[in-house]
Amino acid sequence: xxxxxxxxxxxxxxxxxxxxxxxxxxxxxxxxxxxxxxxxxxxxxxxxxxxxxxxxxxxxxxxxxxxxxxxxxxxxxxxxxxxxxxxxxxxxxxxxxxxxxxxxxxxxxxxxxxxxxxxxxxxxxxxxxxxxxxxxxxxxxxxxxxxxxxxxxxxxxxxxxxxxxxxxxxxxxxxxxxxxxxxxxxxxxxxxxxxxxxxxxxxxxxxxxxxxxxxxxxxxxxxxxxxxxxxxxxxxxxxxxxxxxxxxxxxxxxxxxxxxxxxxxxxxxxxxxxxxxxxxxxxxxxxxxxxxxxxxxxxxxxxxxxxxxxxxxxxxxxxxxxxxxxxxxxxxxxxxxxxxxxxxxxxxxxxxxxxxxxxxxxxxxxxxxxxxxxxxxxxxxxxxxxxxxxxxxxxxxxxxxxxx
Numbered sequence: 001x002x003x004x005x006x007x008x009x010x011x012x013x014x015x016x017x018x019x020x021x022x023x024x025x026x027x028x029x030x031x032x033x034x035x036x037x038x039x040x041x042x043x044x045x046x047x048x049x050x051x052x053x054x055x056x057x058x059x060x061x062x063x064x065x066x067x068x069x070x071x072x073x074x075x076x077x078x079x080x081x082x083x084x085x086x087x088x089x090x091x092x093x094x095x096x097x098x099x100x101x102x103x104x105x106x107x108x109x110x111x112x113x114x115x116x117x118x119x120x121x122x123x124x125x126x127x128x129x130x131x132x133x134x135x136x137x138x139x140x141x142x143x144x145x146x147x148x149x150x151x152x153x154x155x156x157x158x159x160x161x162x163x164x165x166x167x168x169x170x171x172x173x174x175x176x177x178x179x180x181x182x183x184x185x186x187x188x189x190x191x192x193x194x195x196x197x198x199x200x201x202x203x204x205x206x207x208x209x210x211x212x213x214x215x216x217x218x219x220x221x222x223x224x225x226x227x228x229x230x231x232x233x234x235x236x237x238x239x240x241x242x243x244x245x246x247x248x249x250x251x252x253x254x255x256x257x258x259x260x261x262x263x264x265x266x267x268x269x270x271x272x273x274x275x276x277x278x279x280x281x282x283x284x285x286x287x288x289x290x291x292x293x294x295x296x297x298x299x300x301x302x303x304x305x306x307x308x309x310x311x312x313x314x315x316x317x318x319x320x321x322x323x324x325x326x327x328x329x330x331x332x333x334x335x336x337x338x339x340x341x342x343x344x345x346x347x348x349x350x351x352x353x354x355x356x357x358x359x360x361x362x363x364x365x366x367x368x369x370x371x372x373x374x375x376x377x378x379x380x381x382x383x384x385x386x387x388x389x390x391x392x393x394x395x396x397x398x399x400x401x402x403x404x
Contacts, residue, residue, distance in 0.1 A: 016048070019051070022055065025037040028057050102120050102125050134189065170192070202314045206323055209320045215296035229261070238306075244354035248358035261289045299324050312330075325378050326378060327364065331348075332350070343377050
């Protein structure tokens with residue numbers, strides 16, 4: 001069945017593209033949500049006719065909306081997270097809504113979340129998949145507090161998700177990965193798909209994320225160096241380990257400050273941990289911040305820190321910081337080494353342990369003039385190679401090859 005996907009009906013100059021995702025910014029915060037929305041805008045800027053199909057996060061959002069950049073946002077209803085049957089009702093609602101859209105679509109179909117790839121895979125439709133991360137490995141730890149999943153169903157749900165991801169990967173006409181690391185992750189699900197996968201890095205709005213005035217905040221002015229991170233507060237992202245590392249940093253740099261943007265199920269535990277470690281004067285949990293404040297914190301920080309413990313598929317926040325001219329120090333996890341090693345090997349910690357992370361932070365922040373020197377190379381690492389016009393052109397080349 002070729003009900004959707006890669007049609008010859010549209011001219012190469014103006015492809016019709018439907019991006020299918022779990023959710024997009026600003027409906028829902030997150031790296032993947034930002035990526036899909038900004039890719040849609042970048043494709044629209046080339047003249048493509050672009051729609052994004054995702055769940056309706058709140059009932060206040062319209063089912064259809066034409067954004068100012070020309071992207072059509074289409075949303076389908078799913079059960080509320082508080083509903084007892086959300087864990088089963090959400091996949092079913094997604095399957096039905098996306099199957100309906102696939103039958104009607106004539107153009108490029110691009111899937112950005114494994115669950116949303118189930119309908120085109122089962123229907124035999126042609127589609128491109130961007131494999132952002134193995135969903136089955138994030139299913140339980142990433143969804144803490146978001147919905148109820150009976151303990152007896154946890155292992156079967158993970159197993160079912162893994163088999164579904166493998167099927168969706170095998171049936172994709174073309175697969176995009178953001179890093180070589182994520183291609184390796186894909187190989188555990190579908191070896192043939194991984195072999196043929198194309199590495200196209202995430203994109204950055206280089207006009208917005210650029211050097212400029214930093215945040216006006218008393219905490220930012222209270223000491224130096226100022227460290228900053230933006231993370232979902234779950235175990236995988238390593239914020240707890242960063243707090244432990246901060247103890248070692250303060251032993252060498254007693255005036256250091258750490259600001260943490262983001263929210264999640266670990267917030268209350270982290271607040272207690274900050275008090276227990278005696279870090280109340282040196283660490284500030286900002287919670288969720290606005291897009292403007294996020295940009296201002298990137299610019300104000302001396303160093304951005306990425307303390308990930310596992311599954312860092314790419315690191316949108318890392319390239320945002322680099323694009324602002326702020327060096328980033330990270331653990332050698334996932335795709336982070338592919339980004340930071342090309343700036344300077346000292347930006348990578350020897351391991352993901354708190355002590356090694358602290359050592360890397362101090363080795364970069366303490367020598368006089370090193371941060372300033374690295375700042376000059378930070379933006380050059382991601383601009384123009386990861387600016388959205390470049391990344392959008394790479395996608396159009398893949399689309400056109402398949403359409404041909």
